[in-house]
Amino acid sequence: MNSLKLDFLVNNNKKLQLQKRFLEKTLDKDLKNLATEMRRAEIDMQRDTFINSQAAQQKLNNMYLIV
Secondary structure (H helix, E strand, O other), X not given: OHHHHHHHHHHHHHHHHHHHHHHHHHXXXXXXXXHXXXXXXXXXXXXXXXXXXXXXXXXXXXXXXXX
């Protein structure tokens, strides 16, 4: 009876270790994907800011041309 409990615990421990490894790999992958998405968002924000500042500069130049 005790050997059955021990076998169960050993097998259960192996399963838990495999689950832990899987979750750690999944977490690493998700963190890398998140970092990539954050970099993309930052680049998009910088691009939008640059475009908006160019548009504002063009409007200002047009106002000076009118005056």
